[in-house]
Amino acid sequence: MDQITFYPQGDKAITIHFGQELHKDLHQKIIAFTEFIEANPFPGLLEVIPSFTSATISYEPTKIEMVTPKKTPYDVVLSILKSRLTNLPVSISHPSKTVTIPVCYGGDFGPDLQDVADYHHLTQQQIINIHANQEYLVYMIGFAPGFPYLGGMSKEIATPRKATPRLKIPVGSVGIGGEQTGVYPIESPGGWQLIGRTPIRLFRQDAKQPSLLRAGDFVRFQPITPQQFEALRIEKQ
Amino acid sequence: MTIKVLEQGLSTTVQDLGRIGFQQYGVVVGGVMDEVAAKIANLLIGNNEDDAVVEMTLIGPTLLFQQDTLISLCGADLSASIGSKPVPLWKPIFVKAGSVLRFGRPLQGCRTYLAVAGGIDVPLVMESRSTYVRGGLGGYHGRTLQKGDVLNYKPSDLAKFLCTRIWSGPFKQVNWTVSSLIKPVYKKDPEIRFIKGPQFDLFIERSKREFLSEKYKVTPNSDRMGYRLSAKALKLTKDVELLSEAVTMGTIQVPNDGQPIILMADRQTIGGYPKIGYVASIDFSVLSQVMPGENLTFKEISIQDAQRLLLEREHMISKVKIGISLAFRRMKHGSY
Numbered sequence: 001m002d003q004i005t006f007y008p009q010g011d012k013a014i015t016i017h018f019g020q021e022l023h024k025d026l027h028q029k030i031i032a033f034t035e036f037i038e039a040n041p042f043p044g045l046l047e048v049i050p051s052f053t054s055a056t057i058s059y060e061p062t063k064i065e066m067v068t069p070k071k072t073p074y075d076v077v078l079s080i081l082k083s084r085l086t087n088l089p090v091s092i093s094h095p096s097k098t099v100t101i102p103v104c105y106g107g108d109f110g111p112d113l114q115d116v117a118d119y120h121h122l123t124q125q126q127i128i129n130i131h132a133n134q135e136y137l138v139y140m141i142g143f144a145p146g147f148p149y150l151g152g153m154s155k156e157i158a159t160p161r162k163a164t165p166r167l168k169i170p171v172g173s174v175g176i177g178g179e180q181t182g183v184y185p186i187e188s189p190g191g192w193q194l195i196g197r198t199p200i201r202l203f204r205q206d207a208k209q210p211s212l213l214r215a216g217d218f219v220r221f222q223p224i225t226p227q228q229f230e231a232l233r234i235e236k237q
Numbered sequence: 238m239t240i241k242v243l244e245q246g247l248s249t250t251v252q253d254l255g256r257i258g259f260q261q262y263g264v265v266v267g268g269v270m271d272e273v274a275a276k277i278a279n280l281l282i283g284n285n286e287d288d289a290v291v292e293m294t295l296i297g298p299t300l301l302f303q304q305d306t307l308i309s310l311c312g313a314d315l316s317a318s319i320g321s322k323p324v325p326l327w328k329p330i331f332v333k334a335g336s337v338l339r340f341g342r343p344l345q346g347c348r349t350y351l352a353v354a355g356g357i358d359v360p361l362v363m364e365s366r367s368t369y370v371r372g373g374l375g376g377y378h379g380r381t382l383q384k385g386d387v388l389n390y391k392p393s394d395l396a397k398f399l400c401t402r403i404w405s406g407p408f409k410q411v412n413w414t415v416s417s418l419i420k421p422v423y424k425k426d427p428e429i430r431f432i433k434g435p436q437f438d439l440f441i442e443r444s445k446r447e448f449l450s451e452k453y454k455v456t457p458n459s460d461r462m463g464y465r466l467s468a469k470a471l472k473l474t475k476d477v478e479l480l481s482e483a484v485t486m487g488t489i490q491v492p493n494d495g496q497p498i499i500l501m502a503d504r505q506t507i508g509g510y511p512k513i514g515y516v517a518s519i520d521f522s523v524l525s526q527v528m529p530g531e532n533l534t535f536k537e538i539s540i541q542d543a544q545r546l547l548l549e550r551e552h553m554i555s556k557v558k559i560g561i562s563l564a565f566r567r568m569k570h571g572s573y
Contacts, residue, residue: 007435010485010515011543015435022480034261049260049483051507056483058260061518061544062551072544141263142481142507145372149481185263186372203262205362205374211262 004085006078012046013058014077016085022052022151024137029088030055031216036088042080044073050215051140052149057081098135098218101183103174104229105131105196112193116159116176128223130157131181131195136219146185146203146211150219153181165191172198174221185211196221199233238355239303242386243337246298248461251357251376251388252502253289256365260483260506267367267375270461270502270525271348273421273550274312278352280558281309281329281415283395283565288356289366291388295347295528297340298382306332307354307396313346313423313526319408328414331400336407346423346526354396358389369503371462399568413564419553421522426452426531429520430538431489434512436477440491444471448513452532453497459529461503466533470495473511481509487516487524489535501525517543519550 005017016033019026034050037057044063049056061073105128106113117124136150143149158179166189169175173184175192184190185202202212213219224232242249252275255268269275269292276286291298297315302308310317310326317324319336326349332338340349359366359377368376377386437445453466471491484490488500490510499516500508502525516524517538527533 008432008515008540009483010487011432011518011540011547013483013485015482047258047260049506051482052480054480054482056485058483058485061547072541073548074540074544140481140507141261143263143505145263145265145374147263209262210259210264210363215261 006081008074009056009058011074012061013056014074014081015054015056016081017054019053022139024151026053027137027139027151027216033085033088034215037081037084040084042077044077051142096216096218097214098220099213100220100222101174101198101200102222102224102228102232103132103196103198104224104226105174107226109226109229110174110194110196112162112175113195116157116193116195119159120157122157127157127195130154131176132221132223134220136181138213138215138217138219140215141211141213144184144186144188145205146213148182148202148213148219150180150182153179155179159193161191162193165189166194169194170197172200172202174198197229199229238306238358238390238392240353240388240390241301241303242298242382242384242388243301244299245381245383245386246293246340247296248294249298249382250292250368250370251289251359251366251382252292252368253366254287255502256363256367256369256375259363263506264363264374265369265372265503265506266486267369267461267503268365269350269367271312271350271421271522273419273522273554274348275350275352276554277327277415277419277557278309278311278350279356280554280561281311281327282307282352282354283393283561284352284354284356286554286558288352289359290353291351291357291382293340293349293351295343297349299340300338300351302332302334302336302338304334305400306334306390307393307399308332308338309352310349311352312349314344315347315349316341316344317349320406322408324408325410325414327420329411331409333407343528347528348526353390355391355393358391371503395565399565411564411568415557415561416553419550419557421526423523423526426533427520427523427527428534428536429524430517430543431514431535432517432538432540432543434489434514436473436479436511437513439473439475439477439511440513441472441474444495447471448535449537450534452534455527455529455531455533457529461501463501463504464499464524464527466497466499468496471497471513477511479509479511481507484508484512485515487518487521488512489514489516499524517546519543519546
């Protein structure tokens with residue numbers, strides 16, 4: 001069993017470390033805990049932010065209900081969190097959601113696919129097969145609005161980042177950066193090898209859940225043709 | 238109810254208390270840098286403390302008020318004036334339609350907040366009116382205000398009532414202000430209190446001592462996202478590989494070059510650098526008014542003391558709120 005530790009993340013947040021090693025089971029526990037807190041909020045709770053091996057709970061110290069004036073808001077929140085952890089169901093039946101992301105690989109959509117193939121002495125099709133044949137776990141969303149940190153890419157297609165990052169990467173670009181893969185939800189600079197693009201929007205500021213993906217979801221990439229790309233793009237508008 | 242931007246200033250944005258609840262989707266919190274100044278500015282004119290305000294940095298904009306309005310300015314002294322007369326800070330001000338508010342030299346601090354009775358009216362994006370310029374999100378079309386923009390604000394019954402009183406000249410100030418106890422003291426080269434971070438003890442003894450004694454220069458590439466500091470490089474006892482996790486306002490992270498960065502309002506949601514400490518929230522006001530070129534020194538504070546001071550200040554703000562509403566009641570009966 002991994003050791004759970006706590007520390008203040010400044011005077012308005014607490015981080016709970018669920019363990020040191022990054023693995024799926026540990027992450028499932030973090031997601032279950034996150035959802036448990038969200039479903040049973042306490043007065044003064046602002047947000048819960050899950051990440052690789054931890055969850056950070058931000059709170060408003062001035063809104064924390066204190067039983068005795070001797071305790072600080074930190075003490076109060078800490079004891080609430082500890083009791084929630086004890087009451088967390090032992091077997092976690094987190095209903096995982098699998099999101100299929102259609103990707104048009106290669107060509108103008110993935111200008112670096114040939115470079116990635118050359119790097120591994122494989123064909124473009126082999127790279128696509130390996131990339132699209134995995135189920136990826138969303139460990140967290142961060143870096144940019146809606147940007148997913150995915151776990152589970154095959155080491156067979158791990159490719160170093162480009163020596164010179166691009167200044168503009170189009171929305172929806174699917175890339176490989178070292179042992180990571182992911183999708184750029186907004187136009188941004190970046191150094192990943194671009195192997196394809198999705199017509200699906202991963203971030204919508206006007207949606208109730210602005211990010212298509214949440215930590216704890218699973219992702220599958222579905223190869224599509226340029227015609228399907230255009231059709232899906234038109235449909236979404 | 239509109240304000241026309243005649244000159245844009247250096248970095249003028251609409252902000253409220255931030256976009257809370259969307260960090261798990263990678264959306265930055267943002268919001269005003271100096272929360273105390275923004276809250277008081279709102280309270281002074283009968284707004285809610287979380288109404289949207291205009292944040293201006295170093296070089297203020299030039300603004301034309303197109304209706305009779307009740308405003309307040311709190312925060313840094315950027316030499317505000319209407320006509321040829323200086324406009325005082327920390328007070329409600331009646332402004333006549335057609336008056337132009339200008340700013341001059343920054344005398345103390347670098348960020349000032351303009352609150353307008355009724356609150357700045359820009360669309361809510363993810364429950365907030367804050368501008369996140371890097372992401373083109375929220376505020377006035379996701380960007381800083383530009384010359385020619387027309388900023389809307391909501392009607393306010395209080396302002397409407399009080400502005401019907403005739404006065405001469407382009408503006409009039411009331412004869413009261415908030416208690417000096419609540420106004421942050423913006424000192425040059427301030428001492429900033431911090432809570433030790435989880436990696437504090439991973440730094441070598443000399444670096445730990447230096448962090449508590451050295452002066453840290455705030456470099457010119459400091460902004461709403463973070464303050465980049467410069468002094469002797471801080472060294473770790475050994476290389477650490479940390480997994481990224483959520484970061485908070487005031488986090489003092491130390492990248493590989495040993496030069497600390499304090500994360501501010503527009504920080505990204507996650508970070509993976511070692512954290513030597515966290516600025517205590519009670520000092521965010523003072524910190525947010527520090528200009529590039531100034532020096533900071535750090536002093537340790539316990540989380541208990543940091544939170545106690547925060548609760549005391551919040552208590553004080555609620556007292557100010559009561560005081561202001563009493564003052565408004567007197568004004569409604571004719572006493573300014």
